[in-house]
Amino acid sequence: MSKLSAISSDLVTRKMVQTFGLLKAALCTSALGVAYAQQPDTDADGESVWLNAYDQIRSEQLIDEGQRAMSEGEYGVAESIFLDAVQIAKVNFGLNAEEQRMPLELAISAQLAQGKWEQVDNHFSYFEWLNDEIYTRDFYAYLRGTEQLSSMLLKASADTSNPLAVRYLIAAKNLNWRAVSSIEATLGESHTELAPWLYNIVLTHYYQSSLIKRHGVSSTVFRNEQNEEVSGFTLNKGESLRISYRIGRELLERIASIYEGAPQLPPERNAMAQIYLADWELLFGHEDEAVTLYQNAFNELLAIGISLEQANQVFARPTVLPSRSLHNSVATMLSEQREGPVRFNAWSPNYPAAELPSERLAINTRTGADIMALLRFDLHPLLPTGMLNNERTIRLGFNLNDLEVVSTTPDNDLIRERAIYAVSLLQFRPRLENGAPVSFEDVELEYLFPPQFSGFSLTGN
Amino acid sequence: MKQIALQIVVLVTLTACAVSDSETPQVRRVPTDAEVEAYNARVAPEERIVCRREVPVGSHIPKRVCRLQAQMEDESTLQRSELRRVLQ
Numbered sequence: 001m002s003k004l005s006a007i008s009s010d011l012v013t014r015k016m017v018q019t020f021g022l023l024k025a026a027l028c029t030s031a032l033g034v035a036y037a038q039q040p041d042t043d044a045d046g047e048s049v050w051l052n053a054y055d056q057i058r059s060e061q062l063i064d065e066g067q068r069a070m071s072e073g074e075y076g077v078a079e080s081i082f083l084d085a086v087q088i089a090k091v092n093f094g095l096n097a098e099e100q101r102m103p104l105e106l107a108i109s110a111q112l113a114q115g116k117w118e119q120v121d122n123h124f125s126y127f128e129w130l131n132d133e134i135y136t137r138d139f140y141a142y143l144r145g146t147e148q149l150s151s152m153l154l155k156a157s158a159d160t161s162n163p164l165a166v167r168y169l170i171a172a173k174n175l176n177w178r179a180v181s182s183i184e185a186t187l188g189e190s191h192t193e194l195a196p197w198l199y200n201i202v203l204t205h206y207y208q209s210s211l212i213k214r215h216g217v218s219s220t221v222f223r224n225e226q227n228e229e230v231s232g233f234t235l236n237k238g239e240s241l242r243i244s245y246r247i248g249r250e251l252l253e254r255i256a257s258i259y260e261g262a263p264q265l266p267p268e269r270n271a272m273a274q275i276y277l278a279d280w281e282l283l284f285g286h287e288d289e290a291v292t293l294y295q296n297a298f299n300e301l302l303a304i305g306i307s308l309e310q311a312n313q314v315f316a317r318p319t320v321l322p323s324r325s326l327h328n329s330v331a332t333m334l335s336e337q338r339e340g341p342v343r344f345n346a347w348s349p350n351y352p353a354a355e356l357p358s359e360r361l362a363i364n365t366r367t368g369a370d371i372m373a374l375l376r377f378d379l380h381p382l383l384p385t386g387m388l389n390n391e392r393t394i395r396l397g398f399n400l401n402d403l404e405v406v407s408t409t410p411d412n413d414l415i416r417e418r419a420i421y422a423v424s425l426l427q428f429r430p431r432l433e434n435g436a437p438v439s440f441e442d443v444e445l446e447y448l449f450p451p452q453f454s455g456f457s458l459t460g461n
Numbered sequence: 462m463k464q465i466a467l468q469i470v471v472l473v474t475l476t477a478c479a480v481s482d483s484e485t486p487q488v489r490r491v492p493t494d495a496e497v498e499a500y501n502a503r504v505a506p507e508e509r510i511v512c513r514r515e516v517p518v519g520s521h522i523p524k525r526v527c528r529l530q531a532q533m534e535d536e537s538t539l540q541r542s543e544l545r546r547v548l549q
Contacts (some may be wrong), residue, residue, distance in 0.1 A: 173498075173502070174502035175502075177498060177499050177502035177503070178502055178503060180499065181499065181503060183503075209471075239513060239514070243494050246493075246495075247494045247495045247498060250493055250495040251495055254495075341508045399516065
């Protein structure tokens with residue numbers, strides 16, 4: 001009985017807070033809003049205007065202030081401002097309102113920049129709880145929140161100072177899987193909405209395999225006797241890589257089958273799905289299967305009426321794999337290509353050979369940023385091997401040949417050496433002309449080193 | 462006589478095969494890696510399953526085996542304690 005009354009009293013309190021907040025917001029935005037004035041601010045004419053501390057406009061101002069502080073590197077100040085904005089969203093829209101998510105994401109971003117891992121972890125849990133609450137009310141808002149949280153988890157996992165990097169990568173992947181399950185339950189198992197989520201999981205497996213290549217990764221988590229979650233046994237490297245390959249392939253085949261049953265999508269959708277499947281084979285060292293799949297895709301493009309010129313264009317520009325986004329039309333894929341040297345913006349030292357997925361996932365630090373190298377090489381449709389200066393023999397990315405450094409910023413021999421090593425890990429989609437693999441001569445690539453890159457001291461040239 | 466006996470054998474064999482779909486026992490298949498991962502993402506850590514290729518005793522052909530993770534943990538704890546008991 002007492003529990004029931006506590007719950008109802010809690011509900012009444014929440015309702016009161018919500019109603020009170022809305023009432024205050026309404027009063028303040030009305031012509032007579034000054035009656036609730038508490039804090040001074042200035043309007044466009046520079047005159048003082050008195051605003052309510054919980055006015056929604058105040059929240060927007062706080063977000064602007066916080067972003068200014070972030071750009072000036074004052075992360076602690078920004079964090080506190082964003083957390084105030086979260087409180088205002090709670091008061092104005094309710095304790096489990098969607099409007100909290102934006103300031104909360106910014107607050108987490110500020111905490112990430114300061115390496116406040118415990119607070120980050122708590123806020124991730126809170127964000128997840130909030131998103132689950134939203135799921136019961138608005139499915140699409142839940143999906144948007146899942147995307148937001150997944151991006152933040154990936155960003156946290158890319159930070160080299162994060163002791164829980166692997167855990168966050170697995171958490172991001174699990175979150176995407178839960179989104180897939182919810183879409184299957186709500187929209188059906190072959191809905192096109194599934195495709196980008198499935199592709200996100202494929203990309204996460206690429207990051208995971210990139211991490212595994214560097215060091216072992218605990219692939220499972222279990223509860224110990226004290227009921228704490230701890231990392232469990234580790235699958236060996238080879239087995240982990242094989243599992244990642246199989247899952248990626250299975251998901252890409254599923255995307256192909258979803259596209260096949262979706263006549264509303266462009267007619268080239270099946271060929272596009274084959275290209276991504278071929279990319280995956282290439283990334284895992286199955287060059288022959290990859291080239292066959294690329295050729296099948298090329299032939300399919302021609303079969304559905306795409307001109308030879310346009311089909312050649314799809315494979316005309318060197319593309320670093322894996323592609324960051326999933327396209328189901330030739331036009332959107334071509335729109336991503338840019339003129340000039342190929343640019344590779346490395347994401348994090350945690351994930352070698354992985355490109356920054358989006359600006360949103362960039363690590364908030366200047367350490368190691370602005371280090372770049374311009375390289376030149378040929379791409380031949382064959383399998384070369386290469387020798388590094390430090391006598392280590394490495395296998396170059398499929399078809400990468402005659403790799404040389406044109407220039408580096410700052411000019412430094414060690415940067416040259418590291419740039420050669422980093423680029424040798426990259427894989428490129430082969431060039432096809434009239435369906436046959438051909439060479440790319442003198443490809444230029446701008447390699448931007450990742451933030452937090454500290455593989456050497458820049459002082460000793 | 463021999464021919465009749467043969468016909469009976471063939472008839473019995475074919476009748477045995479003619480079972481309606483509803484009576485066909487469901488084929489149990491080992492879940493794929495993606496299915497396992499999708500399942501594990503939804504359940505509590507102690508309910509997760511782990512699949513891996515193992516070479517059974519008396520064979521060289523690896524077989525994919527799936528187990529509850531908690532079961533694997535229990536088995537390793539038991540094996541560790543047994544080993545400790547034998548060694549002491």
